[in-house]
Amino acid sequence: MSEKKRALKTGIGYEVEKKMEDNYDREEAAGTPTHVVNWVNAVTEGEHDKCAECDWKSICTHLRDGVVLCKLVNKLLKADGKSPITFQKKVMSPFVAMTNIENFNKGAMTYGLAEEFTFQSGDLWEVRKGPFLNVINGLHSLGFVANQKNVQPTYKGELKKGE
DSSP: OOOOOOOOOOHHHHHHHHHHHHHHHHHHHHTHHHHHHHHHHHHTTTTSOOOOOOSHHHHHHHHTTSHHHHHHHHHHHHHTTOOOOOOOSSOOSHHHHHHHHHHHHHHHHHHTOOGGGOOOHHHHHTOOHHHHHHHHHHHHHHHHHHHHTTOSSOOOOOSSOOO
16 A cells, blocks of 8 residues: 655745654754653653654654654643553554544643643644644644643753754
């Protein structure tokens, strides 16, 4: 079965997508995705397989079903004395994955992440580099919220973004 392909963007849509991809490249050069992967792997150690690579497609594929995200936020919520979120561990459809991602966002906001740092499920599910920046930025911000609450392991991302 062949992979479904999107129509190529043109005009303003192309320019927006290209700018988002360029912004992701700047974050990648600053090391943000690597810091995010290292932190997520450390927090979820023993509960989920590690993400072995730090390229955007590998990270996106690893997080895509929302399971590791839900495990991450549940560990943070537990450490903060808050109730865990519910999620489906066996993801058999896009609907279940997107529900997991939405539940992660709700849990992250309950934990203390500002709504503007959450992302849409499509940003992750569609496996597109530009929108995936929203996912990385959301996890980057969640790491700083966890640091403010003295969660171990500490998120080691840089507060100052790449130029």
